[in-house]
Amino acid sequence: MPKNEALNPADVWTLWTPRMSLGGVEYQDLETARALAPTWIEWIDVWTAHGAKHRAKAEELKAAGSSHLRILRAIESGAKGAAL
Numbered sequence: 001m002p003k004n005e006a007l008n009p010a011d012v013w014t015l016w017t018p019r020m021s022l023g024g025v026e027y028q029d030l031e032t033a034r035a036l037a038p039t040w041i042e043w044i045d046v047w048t049a050h051g052a053k054h055r056a057k058a059e060e061l062k063a064a065g066s067s068h069l070r071i072l073r074a075i076e077s078g079a080k081g082a083a084l
Contacts, residue, residue: 012040 013034021027029050037046 009038009040 017027017030020030033043033046033050037043
């Protein structure tokens with residue numbers, strides 16, 4: 001694809017959503033990012049912000065003395081219904 005040719009967001013999402021889901025990314029996280037990034041170019045900023053929220057929550061729980069398993073469970077439960 002030539003550099004100046006725009007990516008069709010629907011095609012990109014069709015290709016990458018199953019791959020990311022199989023890689024362990026929560027489907028709800030993908031759908032939230034998709035809603036906030038109308039173009040594929042905007043994806044990285046939205047996804048980076050979402051990752052920062054997950055990291056901040058994990059660090060908060062770690063500082064509170066939570067074990068690794070509890071951190072993962074808290075992040076998972078918080079991410080499923082959370083908006084960015």
